[in-house]
Amino acid sequence: MLDSIDMMIIRGGSSKGIFLKAQDLPSDIKLRDEVLLSIVGRDVRQIDGLGGAHPLTSKVGIVSPAKNGAVDVDYLFVQVVVGENRVDSTPNCGNILAGVGAFAIETGMIQISSETTIVKVNMVNSNKICELTMQTPNGEIEYEGNTKIDGVPGSAAAVICHYLDTAGSICGSLFPTGNYSDKIDDIEVTCIDNGMPVVVLKAEDLGKSGYESCDVLSSDALLKAKVESIRLKAGEMMGLGNVKNKVIPKMTLVAPAREGGNICTRTFIPHACHSSIGVLGAVSVATACIFAQTIAHDMAIVPTSLNKQMSVEHPSGEFSVELRCDASRGDLVIEKAGLIRTARLLSKGKAYYPSIDR
Ligand code: NQM
DSSP, rough: EEEEEEEEEEEEEEEEEEEEGGGGOOOHHHHHHHHHHHHOOOSSTTSSOOOOOGGGGSSSEEEEESTTTSEEEEEEEEETTTTEEEEEOOOOOHHHHHHHHHHHHHHHHHHSSSSEEEEEEEETTTTEEEEEEEEEEGSSOOOOSSSSOTTTOOOOOOEEEEEEBBBBTOOOOOOTTSSSSSSETTEEEEEEEBEEEEEEEEEEGGGGGSEEEEEHTOHHHHHHHHHHHHHHHHHTTOOOOOTTTTTOOEEEEEOOSSSSEEEEEEEEEESSSSSSOOOHHHHHHHHHSSSSSSSGGGGGGOOOSSSSEEEEETTEEEEEEEEEEEOSSSEEEEEEEEEEEEEEEEEEEEEEEEEOOO
């Protein structure tokens, strides 16, 4: 017998996810994860589920009215790990987050206020806050618009995202190993967490230019083995424990920008190469660039002003991040990260899945 659950499929930034209300899911986490696996798909093709058989289309956003009155909604991100019949809810996802405002408004959790509506989101994975400004003219959410983002065809209405205080989101501190750089497997790396735990490495240290296509990098077994060996050690050093079955830290190879940006990237998430770069991944890499002692700083172009506009080049274009910094207390502190995404409702209805004993 099949059970069913209300759901929406929403493109958030350059990812696509299934959005569910927390109240419709079992409160027991093991049961909840079984339901998610049955909805999204357990095998490598996700043939018996709604997922797209790729890390960027195998995602779930679970949303509920906020427990804490200072924000509007709580959002838990769950990555369904393609082909491994398991989920990982340790990382956050800034792309799926861009769809949370639409889901909250579409479900009536949030009322539209004026031409624009601000939705304050508590990101449950990291317990950090992001303010989303949604375009809501004429009393309804506007999906169409002129904003283009790399990795998504066409244009759509902007979702303006302001992340507050993301340093140490999962690892507890911005530089979780206590160092600006570390040597792992004889390679200098910077381990950072400004919203997403990321290990930054120079592409040249791995024998790469950093400008290779995603397909070339994803099919380079030797490179992937080297990167994974560093990742497993970095995970322990970043306080994440054994990360073999986790999708964090992400691994970003950097090289000097060559398309007018500030830094060029190729990111493994963590085993496949990302066709662009994740939102919070980009925030973390841009942050690594601005600290003088990291391995990325010398090859990056870093604005001198405290409002730093950083264009992070990636395999399908660039990702612009604005880092608002404060240096008044000596050390550089990043107060806010601003960026623009778009989102679109793709489908509304019910997902069906084989009954799971509650
Ligand atoms: O870093 C991909 C994506 C992401 C996550 C990943 C993301 C983020 O492109 O905030 O958005 O790193 O697995 O959606």
